[in-house]
Amino acid sequence: MVRALLASGAAVAALLAAAMPAQGAGSSVSTIKAPPDKIVIEVATVNGSGCPTGTAAIAVSPDNTAFTVTYSDYLAKAGGPSLPTDFRKNCQLNLIVHVPNGFTYAVMGVDYRGFASLERGASGVEKASYYFQGSPATASRSHTFNGPLVDDWQATDTTEWANLVWAPCGVKRNLNINTELRVNAGTSDRTRTSFMTMDSTDGSLDTVYHLAWQRCPTP
Template sequence: MISAISAAAMALSLISPVSAAAADSTPPDRITVDVVTVNGSGCRPGTAAVAVSPDNSAFTVTYSDFLAQAGQGTAATDFRKNCQLGLRINIPQGFTYGIASADYRGYANLKRNATGVQKASYYFQGHSATGSRTHTFYGPSDDNWQATDTTEVSEIVYQPCGEKRIFNVNAEVRVIAKADAPTSFMTMDSIDGGVNTIYHFSWKTCP
């Protein structure tokens, strides 16, 4: 089994610099990310990892136990799982960043008439959350799923220059199915060990 950190590093090494909508040039010095807080039923301690791409164009969050399920044999609370991460993104002086787009990936085994829902938002500490983006998937399905949220360049929110604020990432998956139906599930952790969530930076230089 590939570890979360290893899977993240391998996938991010394949990301091209042009995948990030950079407003200015990318910082040459190494970017790091510290996980400050972890909350939610979808990310017990030790089940979420973060890695930055070698070219500083993106960072990824990899989950290893983020699964929602509904149907026969499941508990009433199993249908919805969520995770909120508080991240400290350490960047060189003279730069600031926003998020241009986010790619979400996972796996869904949805029986006929079952529905899976993925929802996500992110925001800087002290700022309003971005509008939540929701993607819906319908059964029957037994395959990887993928969704991308893109922010218009004029609407990208940047961390204020010279400040260090926690960057909050919220994610949720839900499965809707009748209680007596065959079990359906949806994950935010790909069963093949691949990366499931990639956040693409947009960089700006500070005056």
């Protein structure tokens, strides 16, 4: 397991949220600011064609209100000399989140950003989902981008406070995050390549997950 370094969260683009209900979370759980103690995130596993070994890193913001995932080799493409398997890339992260005693958290929003070069008639899709270990439900969001497009892309999803789903109090549950990029050549000129990345033009992108906090009820 690789222990994530504590660092400041950088701004980026696309949001996502929801997961497993907290045990005991509800009217008896009080809403608070982020706990003063630092949280630590460890990467249990990282798998997928969009995040080969050593190309994804995680950092926690100093104020405990967000954590970032940075990708450096996340690209899907279609058309031109692309291989049949290049049209879809994905990355699944299994995270161990060490939360200060007496607190629970929910993912309130997620920001993703990338770059797209899509020919006329081509399209790209960014999809993300996550769930707490043992949860039967998986929340997901997707965003479609249509060519012609040669520009940075971004998408932002947020969850209303009343609809947040909290990690269970007093129970260790790994957080699973699965992201995906797909590119469809569609009616575009198949001799030309369309592609979509989940990284910036300088080769890195911080995906920011914004956290909400509550204090667990006293036993």
